[in-house]
Amino acid sequence: MTNTLDHWVSVGPINRLKREKRSIFRFQQKQVLLLWMNEQFFAIDNKCPHQGFPLESGSIDFENFNITCPYHNWSFDLISGKCLFNTACLSAYPLEIREGNLWIQMTG
Numbered sequence: 001m002t003n004t005l006d007h008w009v010s011v012g013p014i015n016r017l018k019r020e021k022r023s024i025f026r027f028q029q030k031q032v033l034l035l036w037m038n039e040q041f042f043a044i045d046n047k048c049p050h051q052g053f054p055l056e057s058g059s060i061d062f063e064n065f066n067i068t069c070p071y072h073n074w075s076f077d078l079i080s081g082k083c084l085f086n087t088a089c090l091s092a093y094p095l096e097i098r099e100g101n102l103w104i105q106m107t108g
């Protein structure tokens, strides 16, 4: 079930999201890739800004918090969403944990 409050949307229980490690959250027309790694959650667009392919099967650099698109190897910072090689950028969403649930701030 999804609840909204000032653009904050409940994604689900953190225990389930931690088990899944990678999951997709759909909200309106957007697909958000949720990642649990290094004891942190990250939320980014699941749509590569290069040619629009999904990032969900991209390889992750756990030390530098990057994800690399499996199609043409563009890499993105998981915190800022910025591409490491050019000016492209994807949305990286603010997250909060409230009473055992993960909430995401849907912007833009």
Ligand code: FES
Binding pocket: 048, 049, 050, 051, 052, 053, 069, 070, 071, 072, 073, 074
């Ligand atoms: S679609 Fe992601 S790098 Fe080309």
